[in-house]
Amino acid sequence: MLNTILVEAGINLSEVVLLRHKDQRALKGRSIYELWRDNRTQFDLYQSTQKIVDRAKLKATYWASFVATPANETMFVGLYRVEFRGLIIRDTPAPHTDEVYRAGSADIYELTLADALTDLVGRLFIDWGPGARIWAQRANRQNKRITELRTEFTEPAFPGFLKLIQPLSTLNTFPASWIAALSSAKGIYLLTCPKTKEQYVGKADGEGGFWRRWQDYLASGHGNNVGLKSRDSSDYQVTILEVAGSASTTADILEMESRWKSKLQSREMGLNRN
Numbered sequence: 428m429l430n431t432i433l434v435e436a437g438i439n440l441s442e443v444v445l446l447r448h449k450d451q452r453a454l455k456g457r458s459i460y461e462l463w464r465d466n467r468t469q470f471d472l473y474q475s476t477q478k479i480v481d482r483a484k485l486k487a488t489y490w491a492s493f494v495a496t497p498a499n500e501t502m503f504v505g506l507y508r509v510e511f512r513g514l515i516i517r518d519t520p521a522p523h524t525d526e527v528y529r530a531g532s533a534d535i536y537e538l539t540l541a542d543a544l545t546d547l548v549g550r551l552f553i554d555w556g557p558g559a560r561i562w563a564q565r566a567n568r569q570n571k572r573i574t575e576l577r578t579e580f581t582e583p584a585f586p587g588f589l590k591l592i593q594p595l596s597t598l599n600t601f602p603a604s605w606i607a608a609l610s611s612a613k614g615i616y617l618l619t620c621p622k623t624k625e626q627y628v629g630k631a632d633g634e635g636g637f638w639r640r641w642q643d644y645l646a647s648g649h650g651n652n653v654g655l656k657s658r659d660s661s662d663y664q665v666t667i668l669e670v671a672g673s674a675s676t677t678a679d680i681l682e683m684e685s686r687w688k689s690k691l692q693s694r695e696m697g698l699n700r701n
Contacts, residue, residue, distance in 0.1 A: 442488035443566035449495035469522035503551035549580030609638035627698040654698030
């Protein structure tokens, strides 16, 4: 149980607030998990700026902080010493959305990562319980069950080419192992538009495979495709239809693409124009 670990570390449970960070307003590529993983300074800014109405519930000597992972697990990210500093004194852009924290509109806290439990950061997972929306809870009133203690922090495993389903906007948040896999493979992919419900069949047959081709869409919004140019920019969902064998030629991949266009009727009912 979590409280057993806190007590063994010499922490008074009555002085600890448990926080589970998962902000549904976060923009793609700036989830709280991704902030913690990629930019601790921005994560600390997010965590240290809180609503005034939450002041009473956040009053504590320590915050035991957790973030929701992409698999919705509850992962420990540190035990922080907390000092309330008052109202925020200048306008500050939020690190995870397009909003701005206006001067005087929020509380600011000074957070210092405590030495205790640092060896468990990214490794300890708990069952937050049924009250997932109750993101701040008192440790002495809650004793969370530990669900897993991993040997090290690891990213989610690559789901496999045919199981991958992601918005294009999340590409640059992929773990390095995912990027390596997608860069090494070529084949046929499908883009679907969440706005118009149309689909587009494309091929990745060049250097850098799927990864390089999908980066073209991030850069331009249309990848120089006539059908996609005719529509407003959209955060297309991308998935892989078929992976080409290592011996497949450019002509082979072109034939695969044509076959999938016929199967899905993406010329007649989609965004393909040839």
